[in-house]
Amino acid sequence: xxxxxxxxxxxxxxxxxxxxxxxxxxxxxxxxxxxxxxxxxxxxxxxxxxxxxxxxxxxxxxxxxxxxxxxxxxxxxxxxxxxxxxxxxxxxxxxxxxxxxxxxxxxxxxxxxxxxxxxxxxxxxxxxxxxxxxxxxxxxxxxxxxxxxxxxxxxxxxxxxxxxxxxxxxxxxxxxxxxxxxxxxxxxxxxxxxxxxxxxxxxxxxxxxxxxxxxxxxxxxxxxxxxxxxxxxxxxxxx
Ligand code: ADE
Numbered sequence: 001x002x003x004x005x006x007x008x009x010x011x012x013x014x015x016x017x018x019x020x021x022x023x024x025x026x027x028x029x030x031x032x033x034x035x036x037x038x039x040x041x042x043x044x045x046x047x048x049x050x051x052x053x054x055x056x057x058x059x060x061x062x063x064x065x066x067x068x069x070x071x072x073x074x075x076x077x078x079x080x081x082x083x084x085x086x087x088x089x090x091x092x093x094x095x096x097x098x099x100x101x102x103x104x105x106x107x108x109x110x111x112x113x114x115x116x117x118x119x120x121x122x123x124x125x126x127x128x129x130x131x132x133x134x135x136x137x138x139x140x141x142x143x144x145x146x147x148x149x150x151x152x153x154x155x156x157x158x159x160x161x162x163x164x165x166x167x168x169x170x171x172x173x174x175x176x177x178x179x180x181x182x183x184x185x186x187x188x189x190x191x192x193x194x195x196x197x198x199x200x201x202x203x204x205x206x207x208x209x210x211x212x213x214x215x216x217x218x219x220x221x222x223x224x225x226x227x228x229x230x231x232x233x234x235x236x237x238x239x
Contacts, residue, residue: 003033003156004107005149006080007142008072010051010114012037014142019149027159034107040064043071052115061116069111069122076109084109084128085148086118087141091130094148096171098131102148103155110149112141177230178219181211 007015015037016028027033044051045068052062073084085108102108111118111128123130133144154160170180184195198210220227 001106002031003103003105003153003159004080004082005033005035006038006076006082006107006109007035007112007145008038008040008076008110009112009142009145010040011112011140011142012039015146017146019146019153023160024150024153027153032159033153033156038072038076040068040072043068043075055116059116064113064115064118064122066119066122066125069113069118070126073109073111073126073128080107080109082107082109084111084126085145086111086113086123086128086130087133087144087148088113088117088130089132089135089137091132094131094133094151096151099148099151099155100172102152103157108149108152110141110145112145114140114142175215177226177233178215179223179226181214181218 009015016025016035019025019035020028024033028035040051041049045065050065051068052064055061055063077084083102083105087110131144131148133147138144169175171177184199188195188200196210198206201207216227219230
């Protein structure tokens with residue numbers, strides 16, 4: 001079955017956006033995955049098809065109505081039985097592990113919000129998975145959905161050109177959860193900087209050890225949190 005991405009949004013013209021370019025764009029044109037947008041406004045109320053309202057109890061911004069969000073989502077789940085993601089800064093952190101798991105599904109439904117939030121009763125009733133890209137606030141869920149989709153699509157079997165390049169990279173299990181080692185290409189010397197001899201020397205064992213050491217040093221320096229996790233896992237495996 002082709003991977004199907006369903007996007008519920010008040011801005012359907014934002015899609016496919018960058019996903020229509022490069023690898024994912026070619027795969028979309030080739031029918032290797034499909035994208036369907038669903039306009040939230042079609043489920044709005046009144047002459048102006050309102051989808052939001054002021055927050056109960058006061059406060060800044062507007063809130064997406066529960067009945068509108070539910071009507072839109074129900075119309076999609078009626079045709080597609082897929083995990084439902086609500087991009088939100090208060091969600092669980094997005095991760096490569098999540099992308100790997102989602103790449104094994106038949107597709108995903110993203111509900112993109114542009115307001116202060118969604119009425120909590122919608123979340124309680126439909127229980128979408130709230131997922132955050134990081135500790136910062138975007139103006140809406142659309143770009144977050146695109147980021148998550150791109151991370152997932154490149155792992156969906158058949159979409160990425162070369163299978164192993166999806167494996168040996170930062171955060172992947174194949175790389176032991178470490179950041180990736182440095183890469184080089186021609187020319188051999190550039191602005192007085194040469195490619196390290198060990199990279200071009202032809203000793204594969206030595207090169208693998210060097211890459212591993214570089215990945216460890218980089219992780220230790222830039223991501224002490226990942227390094228601690230990696231160390232704890234290595235200790236566990238020893239015991
Ligand atoms: N919507 C607004 N901010 C977001 C974030 N940090 N992650 C995911 N969705 C969001």
